[in-house]
Amino acid sequence: MTNLFNYIDRPSRIHNLTGATKLICLLLWSFAAMGTYDTRFLALLSIGGVVLFYIGHIHLKDVSFMLGFTMVFLVLNTILVYLFSPHHGTEIYGTTTYLFGMSGHFGLTAEQLFYHLNYWLKYTATIPIILLFICTTNPSEFAASLNRIGVSYSISYSVSLALRYIPDIQRQYDEISKASQARGVEMSKKASIIKRLQSASAILIPLVLTSIDRIEGITNAMELRGFGKNKKRTWYMGKKFKAADYVSMIVCAGLLVISIMLNIHNGGRFYNPFK
Numbered sequence: 001m002t003n004l005f006n007y008i009d010r011p012s013r014i015h016n017l018t019g020a021t022k023l024i025c026l027l028l029w030s031f032a033a034m035g036t037y038d039t040r041f042l043a044l045l046s047i048g049g050v051v052l053f054y055i056g057h058i059h060l061k062d063v064s065f066m067l068g069f070t071m072v073f074l075v076l077n078t079i080l081v082y083l084f085s086p087h088h089g090t091e092i093y094g095t096t097t098y099l100f101g102m103s104g105h106f107g108l109t110a111e112q113l114f115y116h117l118n119y120w121l122k123y124t125a126t127i128p129i130i131l132l133f134i135c136t137t138n139p140s141e142f143a144a145s146l147n148r149i150g151v152s153y154s155i156s157y158s159v160s161l162a163l164r165y166i167p168d169i170q171r172q173y174d175e176i177s178k179a180s181q182a183r184g185v186e187m188s189k190k191a192s193i194i195k196r197l198q199s200a201s202a203i204l205i206p207l208v209l210t211s212i213d214r215i216e217g218i219t220n221a222m223e224l225r226g227f228g229k230n231k232k233r234t235w236y237m238g239k240k241f242k243a244a245d246y247v248s249m250i251v252c253a254g255l256l257v258i259s260i261m262l263n264i265h266n267g268g269r270f271y272n273p274f275k
Helices: 019-034 039-055 064-084 088-093 110-136 139-148 153-182 193-224 243-266
Strands: none
Touching: 019 039, 019 110, 019 139, 019 243, 039 110, 039 243, 064 110, 088 110, 139 153, 153 193
């Protein structure tokens, strides 16, 4: 079964951080990456994301589907950006340098190519961190950490249920798909894409019905246990903040400060090597 959004339980220093720490670091890292188009800084964040994958013991095969999906999205988006605005880079950097002897409306320029490079670096700097957060954060521990920093435990528990429910839906879809194939429904690569999409869409109805039944069961169980009656609750998976948590948040906050300082130094969000 393909892993989409699922917690992977492995011993690592990133797994040992609290869920709240990882969420704060994710937000700070994302703000730092999205706030600037400085190529040097984005390249540094991209390399840092790869290093963190190694530290978190997350393998490429664990997130291969999502990386592949992101790659297809990036390629299509890059093509569309170039088709609809082939001189956007020249407008940003203020110069025009044609490459390979090309010219005209769709002539490839160094400025446009550099803009697309920065565009890709933005995604390579943020997507790995998002996947790392999902794969290394236990939903129950994450809910406990959110409650610890002041979020209502009802909201925290709702987040936990949502994160745990995603792999459950994935598992149910896989089971219904295999049952359908056992009855003769062709969903392998032998069938055409349209046929496979039609077969996959037929799974949605039993999947929705199964999900509704499961939600009703969870709701009844929570009501019978008096969930929400008291203002506070205890957490079995709760963790205390350690030195590594504070260091991680300080480092990510420092990255955000560097991003802001680079914008000031560059006179804007874009680093311009064509001056």
